[in-house]
Amino acid sequence: MIAGSAGDVLEDDPVGRLKVFVYELPSKYNKKILQKDPRCLNHMFAAEIYMHRFLLSSPVRTLNPEEADWFYTPVYTTCDLTPNGLPLPFKSPRMMRSAIQLISSNWPYWNRTEGADHFFLVPHDFGACFHYQEEKAIERGILPLLQRATLVQTFGQRNHVCLKEGSITIPPYAPPQKMQTHLIPEKTPRSIFVYFRGLFYDVGNDPEGGYYARGARAAVWENFKDNPLFDISTEHPTTYYEDMQRAVFCLCPLGWAPWSPRLVEAVIFGCIPVIIADDIVLPFADAIPWEEIGVFVDEKDVPNLDTILTSIPPEVILRKQRLLANPSMKQAMLFPHPAQPGDAFHQVLNGLARKLPHDKSVYLNPGEKVLNWTAGPVGDLKPW
Amino acid sequence: MKLSALQQSYLNRRSNSFRSSGPLDSSSDSAIKSPAAIFWLILHGLCCLISLVLGFRFSRLVFFFLFSTSSTNFYTSPFRSTAELAKTLDVQSVLSTNAVPNLDLPLLNKTVTNSRVVVGRHGIRIRPWPHPNPVEVMKAHQIIERVQKEQRLQFGVKDPRPIIVVTPTYVRTFQALHLTGLMHSLMLVPYDLVWIVVEAGGVSNETASLLAKSGLKTVHVGFNQRMPNSWDERNKLESRMRLHALRIIREKKLDGIVMFGDDSNMHSMELFDEIQNVKWFGAVSVGILANSVNTDETLTDQKKEEEENPRMPVQGPACNASNMLAGWHTFNTLPFAGKSAVYIDDRATVLPRKLEWSGFVLNSRLLWKDGDKPQWIKDIDMLEGDIESPLGLVKDPTVVEPLGSCGRQVLLWWLRVEARADSKFPPRWIIDPPLDITVPSKHTPWPDAPPELPAHEKPVNVMGIQEPVVKHTTKTRTPRKRRSKRKHETRTDTQASTRHSEQN
Numbered sequence: 100m101i102a103g104s105a106g107d108v109l110e111d112d113p114v115g116r117l118k119v120f121v122y123e124l125p126s127k128y129n130k131k132i133l134q135k136d137p138r139c140l141n142h143m144f145a146a147e148i149y150m151h152r153f154l155l156s157s158p159v160r161t162l163n164p165e166e167a168d169w170f171y172t173p174v175y176t177t178c179d180l181t182p183n184g185l186p187l188p189f190k191s192p193r194m195m196r197s198a199i200q201l202i203s204s205n206w207p208y209w210n211r212t213e214g215a216d217h218f219f220l221v222p223h224d225f226g227a228c229f230h231y232q233e234e235k236a237i238e239r240g241i242l243p244l245l246q247r248a249t250l251v252q253t254f255g256q257r258n259h260v261c262l263k264e265g266s267i268t269i270p271p272y273a274p275p276q277k278m279q280t281h282l283i284p285e286k287t288p289r290s291i292f293v294y295f296r297g298l299f300y301d302v303g304n305d306p307e308g309g310y311y312a313r314g315a316r317a318a319v320w321e322n323f324k325d326n327p328l329f330d331i332s333t334e335h336p337t338t339y340y341e342d343m344q345r346a347v348f349c350l351c352p353l354g355w356a357p358w359s360p361r362l363v364e365a366v367i368f369g370c371i372p373v374i375i376a377d378d379i380v381l382p383f384a385d386a387i388p389w390e391e392i393g394v395f396v397d398e399k400d401v402p403n404l405d406t407i408l409t410s411i412p413p414e415v416i417l418r419k420q421r422l423l424a425n426p427s428m429k430q431a432m433l434f435p436h437p438a439q440p441g442d443a444f445h446q447v448l449n450g451l452a453r454k455l456p457h458d459k460s461v462y463l464n465p466g467e468k469v470l471n472w473t474a475g476p477v478g479d480l481k482p483w
Numbered sequence: 484m485k486l487s488a489l490q491q492s493y494l495n496r497r498s499n500s501f502r503s504s505g506p507l508d509s510s511s512d513s514a515i516k517s518p519a520a521i522f523w524l525i526l527h528g529l530c531c532l533i534s535l536v537l538g539f540r541f542s543r544l545v546f547f548f549l550f551s552t553s554s555t556n557f558y559t560s561p562f563r564s565t566a567e568l569a570k571t572l573d574v575q576s577v578l579s580t581n582a583v584p585n586l587d588l589p590l591l592n593k594t595v596t597n598s599r600v601v602v603g604r605h606g607i608r609i610r611p612w613p614h615p616n617p618v619e620v621m622k623a624h625q626i627i628e629r630v631q632k633e634q635r636l637q638f639g640v641k642d643p644r645p646i647i648v649v650t651p652t653y654v655r656t657f658q659a660l661h662l663t664g665l666m667h668s669l670m671l672v673p674y675d676l677v678w679i680v681v682e683a684g685g686v687s688n689e690t691a692s693l694l695a696k697s698g699l700k701t702v703h704v705g706f707n708q709r710m711p712n713s714w715d716e717r718n719k720l721e722s723r724m725r726l727h728a729l730r731i732i733r734e735k736k737l738d739g740i741v742m743f744g745d746d747s748n749m750h751s752m753e754l755f756d757e758i759q760n761v762k763w764f765g766a767v768s769v770g771i772l773a774n775s776v777n778t779d780e781t782l783t784d785q786k787k788e789e790e791e792n793p794r795m796p797v798q799g800p801a802c803n804a805s806n807m808l809a810g811w812h813t814f815n816t817l818p819f820a821g822k823s824a825v826y827i828d829d830r831a832t833v834l835p836r837k838l839e840w841s842g843f844v845l846n847s848r849l850l851w852k853d854g855d856k857p858q859w860i861k862d863i864d865m866l867e868g869d870i871e872s873p874l875g876l877v878k879d880p881t882v883v884e885p886l887g888s889c890g891r892q893v894l895l896w897w898l899r900v901e902a903r904a905d906s907k908f909p910p911r912w913i914i915d916p917p918l919d920i921t922v923p924s925k926h927t928p929w930p931d932a933p934p935e936l937p938a939h940e941k942p943v944n945v946m947g948i949q950e951p952v953v954k955h956t957t958k959t960r961t962p963r964k965r966r967s968k969r970k971h972e973t974r975t976d977t978q979a980s981t982r983h984s985e986q987n
Contacts, residue, residue: 286638
């Protein structure tokens with residue numbers, strides 16, 4: 100049992116604590132995009148689509164915007180995929196801009212607060228910076244029009260341009276049914292010490308190494324490739340989920356972005372996550388005590404990873420496993436369909452409810468403008 | 484020019500950092516802008532040339548010496564393909580972010596000064612000896628053991644009871660084989676174990692030395708009768724020996740679950756988990772592996788039969804649709820009628836009895852003199868005569884609990900394989916003094932002595948040894964041929980070389 104506030108907070112019920120109004124946007128912003136590429140439902144950015152579906156039929160939804168506390172704009176900005184399935188962010192700023200222009204001209208609620216009581220889902224690599232390369236994302240910064248809105252995103256890194264204060268960090272989407280079907284009996288003994296499957300070098304984009312994952316993944320490989328305790332490789336086994344359930348520690352190092360679905364998978368399968376990403380902000384950090392559940396390793400300490408992990412006392416490891424076994428923890432990481440109590444949708448609503456009531460300064464005087472509608476790169480100003 | 488093309492392509496790829504350094508240039512004095520830029524370009528070109536000559540990006544070393552701050556030792560091998568790139572442009576871009584705040588990029592500077600995470604190329608940290616440390620490997624294994632123990636406590640059997648294994652045995656050739664197998668199975672059982680070994684013909688050093696290797700709690704008693712030669716008699720004696728063991732359990736008031744582990748059987752680990760579920764008296768399914776000798780005749784006979792499970796070599800409880808005990812599966816011995824082994828030496832199938840002892844387990848409290856036991860158990864001391872199977876201990880066979888999902892799981896296997904009655908084996912399987920049969924080995928070809936065949940052998944035992952001797956003889960012949968050939972060749976070679984040297 101998680102003592103203290105964490106366990107209780109996870110089980111809070113947001114129904115009755117807030118009201119959300121969902122804007123009715125023309126289907127070119129959401130349904131048509133999804134129809135063009137249904138792969139968007141299964142990749143790790145699918146949270147924006149499922150959140151929309153959840154809110155449409157949730158009891159927190161209100162059809163009367165006057166009584167709403169929060170306003171949601173359903174625009175699927177990540178659903179522009181390459182043939183390989185990676186999202187291209189080049190049209191996303193214009194799409195978002197166009198959506199905001201629409202809601203600000205058709206409804207008065209945007210201009211009332213310039214978006215301060217609106218929330219948007221931006222599950223991209225670097226959130227609302229709308230780029231996959233970190234340097235370019237930092238250069239762009241958060242879209243100027245979203246400066247006052249609450250952003251619900253997967254990216255989280257302290258003191259980073261692309262993480263605004265007051266943002267809610269969510270886990271990336273992982274398919275719940277697929278993980279359910281790969282569960283093995285709990286008494287199967289855990290015999291793998293450290294487990295990891297994934298790239299260590301991104302040869303296509305970073306041939307010399309050192310850029311990808313800030314060199315941390317490459318360091319893991321070079322230091323531990325012949326260590327029998329570390330079951331690490333780049334192969335794609337069909338028993339990936341089963342293997343995670345037979346491991347004590349699962350590595351969750353950063354990639355091009357600090358977050359990854361591995362964290363979700365580790366929590367679901369009861370494998371202690373070893374997070375190697377400096378200054379990362381983990382999902383629902385105000386509700387889940389990540390320090391007590393996972394192991395945090397600085398990137399500079401990667402060469403000593405084996406010493407660090409073997410020097411953890413067994414009681415601490417058993418305690419972490421007990422905390423991980425808490426079903427409310429696993430539920431909070433998932434986006435099940437249909438929604439269940441305590442899942443990630445509800446945690447997002449809890450987070451929004453905790454920010455209520457809105458401060459009076461949020462409401463602007465009529466005619467007062469704070470946002471600069473012409474800021475940002477020239478390419479963003481073109482219509483979509 | 485090739486150099487400029489290289490520079491150009493490189494500049495295009497690095498356009499991002501180039502752009503970030505652009506504002507810095509514009510903010511500085513425009514008069515010195517062009518010479519500075521040209522200077523950097525020339526330096527960059529020079530570095531490219533040097534790298535081309537050397538074959539690696541040497542500037543990584545420069546970068547490390549300029550910017551390494553951490554205390555960990557950097558393993559700087561210049562021949563790594565993952566050498567860090569630190570061309571002057573990158574150096575400049577890092578410098579620019581640390582420089583005086585630039586009006587165009589205030590946010591960028593803010594991130595660098597507050598956060599310790601820097602965007603850009605980083606070194607790949609490798610410690611000086613990137614190999615496993617044996618002390619840590621041991622610690623990791625201890626951690627894994629502790630985790631697995633916890634898993635067993637949480638998800639395994641709750642409140643496991645100790646297991647009491649009853650084994651009748653006697654000294655013979657195959658004893659080491661069977662007893663070692665059983666011993667290893669018992670050593671893997673994760674519960675408390677007491678092993679009662681009853682030996683026909685009295686306690687012997689042979690058996691004692693085998694049991695000593697186990698490290699288990701053993702009770703080794705002797706039974707004053709030698710093991711007879713016919714299978715019938717053997718089964719009867721073994722039943723008596725098992726009853727003797729049950730009496731010991733009663734005397735010592737041992738607590739736990741009694742199972743009959745015959746030394747010739749093979750047990751699965753799930754068996755020991757499953758028998759923890761027994762309340763008083765349970766039965767499991769035993770797989771019968773009767774070594775059938777004449778396969779043709781048995782097949783035609785078996786086709787004629789009709790049974791619930793035709794040709795299913797299983798003995799155990801049978802359940803009806805509501806998972807209640809309805810009867811027993813027994814091994815169908817009709818096809819083997821008249822053809823089964825009577826004596827241990829027979830080259831015929833050894834058959835099991837109707838119901839083997841090993842398929843039953845009971846709560847040891849059933850054997851105690853006092854204490855609350857169900858009504859249906861007979862007292863061992865009051866038994867008249869011998870019993871063929873543990874069912875003889877119960878007045879009402881319907882009380883038996885079927886285990887292993889109602890007999891559907893076969894958890895152990897019966898196979899009776901024994902050597903001939905007169906077969907010899909070295910005591911404790913240590914060859915001392917030498918064996919009766921010796922075969923001279925002829926590995927090296929002796930050019931003088933002709934190959935000899937061993938003179939004195941028993942025909943039966945040396946069947947297998949005959950062939951290698953034959954092989955030896957063929958081997959001795961051919962190398963000699965080769966040898967002579969080689970001699971001939973070397974002679975001619977030396978002749979050729981001398982001729983050659985003479986010519987020179």
